[in-house]
Amino acid sequence: MRLRDEIPPDTAAVRHVHTQAFGRADEARLVDTLRERGEAVVSLVAQEGGAVIGHVLLSPLDAPFRALGLAPVAVLPEAQRRGVGAALIREGLARARQAGWEAVFVLGEPRYYERFGFSAATASGFSSPYAGPHFLALSLRGARLIPGEGSVAYAPPFQELG
Template structure:
């Protein structure tokens, strides 16, 4: 096993707890800036269905991912933010964090996930731009991707996705 995979295997991937909020905020601020970190906190504190996971190594949170419920197709989520501390990038931490988040979403009967991100990164998890073509969003294009967690979850559906205001503020803060 390579050293990078070994580090990822040693990390603990778990749901975010209330005591993690300060550390998650600091991580988000270091990766995306303080504005994005504040908005991320609003999403974590939002709907009970929000999935928030951390990657922890030696009692330090080194990664965070958030899946937020959105309106549109039945039981849909939006993935963002997904942040790894710079010192831990290229160690497979982000990859494992996405895998754990998607497994949790499947276990909780979510049907699909949308993300705006790097196709080279997210396509390895099954996300596809063509799968997201049914959704109407302002950022439609090759970087807007979707994953069906349940086969044919988006079959026959088309329409607008409605994101929480805090999510839209986060997207704006991250993409400035």
Template structure:
């Protein structure tokens, strides 16, 4: 398995992957909208011999400054549970840290994202339409998420999910 940047020729395979993983087109449509808006900061593909088997997108948040939203993350159903999702998160966080991003927000299962250091407590001070136990955050630098105006706003394309 290799992890590499997404390429334009991956788009059809990634749509199929997202539709299979989520059971519908909403997340594939979200990725199209993020691409169209120029809001994608990091997009990684986990590739097996058979082709793309995992996909991770990190998009620029409108607030707080210098933060990323992790979504979607998807692994081909036949390959779930074999470490691809975890490897994509580790690679995405390493890249974000290297590029100097301050923190990452995610909406998902705490039992899964807690493994990578995300906590609901870190996200709790931020006002967001997604506030609650599933909204989690991770600082990429100590103190980076100690916001003065604690508002968390995903890229515009996420409005479809509010």
């Protein structure tokens, strides 16, 4: 398995990964929309034997500092639980850190995302429609994330997700 940047010929395979993993087309459409809007800041595929088996996207949030949202991430059902998702997330976070982003937020299962350093406590000071135990954040630059007046808002295409 190897990780690499998504390239234009991957579009259909990336769509397939999300549709299979989520059992619906909403996340695949979200990826298409974010890509079209130029908001796919980090878009990585996991490739095995010439096939795309996983994908992760990170896109900009409207936040009091330079922050990305990690979403969606998906691995083909038959390739899950082999560390592909973790590898995609770790590499995605490394890319974000290298590019100078200060924080990453994710909406997901704490038990899964805490292993990458995300925590609900870090996200808890920020107002967001997603605020709650599944709204997690990770500071990439070692600094405490100070909420200040700020809220954390996802780009409009996320509002179309059911």
